[in-house]
Amino acid sequence: MRVLNLYGVNDLRYDEIGMPERKNTEVLLQVKAVGICGSDIPRVFDKGTYHFPTVIGHEFAGTVVEADNTDLIGRNVAVFPLIPCGECSACQCGRYAQCKQYNYYGSRCNGGMSEYIAVKKENLVFIPEGVSCKEAAMCEPVAVALHAFRKACVGIGNTIVIFGIGPIGLILAQWAKIAGLKNIVLVARNRDKVEFAQRLGFLQTINSSEISVRDYVLSLTNGVGADACIEGTGQSATLEECLLAVRNFGKVVTMGNPVEAITLSQNAYWNILRKEICLVGTWNSSFTEMENDWKDALAAMQCKQLDVLPLITHEFTLEQYKEAFSIMREKKELYCKIMFVIEE
Numbered sequence: 001m002r003v004l005n006l007y008g009v010n011d012l013r014y015d016e017i018g019m020p021e022r023k024n025t026e027v028l029l030q031v032k033a034v035g036i037c038g039s040d041i042p043r044v045f046d047k048g049t050y051h052f053p054t055v056i057g058h059e060f061a062g063t064v065v066e067a068d069n070t071d072l073i074g075r076n077v078a079v080f081p082l083i084p085c086g087e088c089s090a091c092q093c094g095r096y097a098q099c100k101q102y103n104y105y106g107s108r109c110n111g112g113m114s115e116y117i118a119v120k121k122e123n124l125v126f127i128p129e130g131v132s133c134k135e136a137a138m139c140e141p142v143a144v145a146l147h148a149f150r151k152a153c154v155g156i157g158n159t160i161v162i163f164g165i166g167p168i169g170l171i172l173a174q175w176a177k178i179a180g181l182k183n184i185v186l187v188a189r190n191r192d193k194v195e196f197a198q199r200l201g202f203l204q205t206i207n208s209s210e211i212s213v214r215d216y217v218l219s220l221t222n223g224v225g226a227d228a229c230i231e232g233t234g235q236s237a238t239l240e241e242c243l244l245a246v247r248n249f250g251k252v253v254t255m256g257n258p259v260e261a262i263t264l265s266q267n268a269y270w271n272i273l274r275k276e277i278c279l280v281g282t283w284n285s286s287f288t289e290m291e292n293d294w295k296d297a298l299a300a301m302q303c304k305q306l307d308v309l310p311l312i313t314h315e316f317t318l319e320q321y322k323e324a325f326s327i328m329r330e331k332k333e334l335y336c337k338i339m340f341v342i343e344e
């Protein structure tokens, strides 16, 4: 079968490998769609995976073609990519994202940029009727965005500011719309991204290289500030803007993977103290019976409250991987989600 196999840093290959051997605890999935995550760019070009070669890709969906339980055959599924150890204290209370000894499809073991993959039954999320595999391959960023949105503790009539207009920022804005927020401010430093968000209907999208986010937010809120700010870029300057734009007792959610050492000016730090800001982290998503960001994600897609299709700006076959990855690495043209669609 054909796969995208990472042989070392900056050595991704369109490769032919043997079919995976399915264990009793797994099903064999024929992958139909798999997205490139922002985190795949440093994974491929800078940091590598835990061992080589590794088939990458953790945002995927497909059809079950082989399973011990024949009822599963033919079902379309998305896949929660984290395989928890099941034994550590975090796993005991269902906090799999905090597992100390997890495995992960697409970084610690073979992932979804592959024609087939053997996946543990516990990691399957069944796709409801009316949702395509392409949409379901967006389930991971949709779940991650929902998880972050829940941390902001905002609702009807509130103001949220989201820094970073990638797929997760734009999906988070959709969750905010569903929740009835009054002001949904999206912030980027790039004009094309600002226009893209505006075309998707988020008219309160601003370019922070042109106007002050703090001033804009204060003008929207009678000088009060935002109820919550989401830091989605992993940069010091953005965290600082969050701290300045949030109201007294407001929430700042740190979501973006840090791209540098995060430092703050003395003034920004004073803001945390004087405004008694609540700084809260978010990581991955919830996947339990009690709270399941993945099921909520698919349910919102099914009832058309949430539309991920406009975010898929590029589609490629696995064989076209060089072009797909270079768009994200070199940033020469506007993109949002780039997806491999695998034909049978």
Ligand SMILES: [Zn+2]
Residues within 6 Å of the ligand: 037, 038, 039, 058, 059, 140, 141
């Ligand atoms: Zn991802």
Ligand SMILES: [Zn+2]
Residues within 6 Å of the ligand: 084, 085, 086, 087, 088, 089, 090, 091, 098, 099, 100, 101, 102
């Ligand atoms: Zn664990």
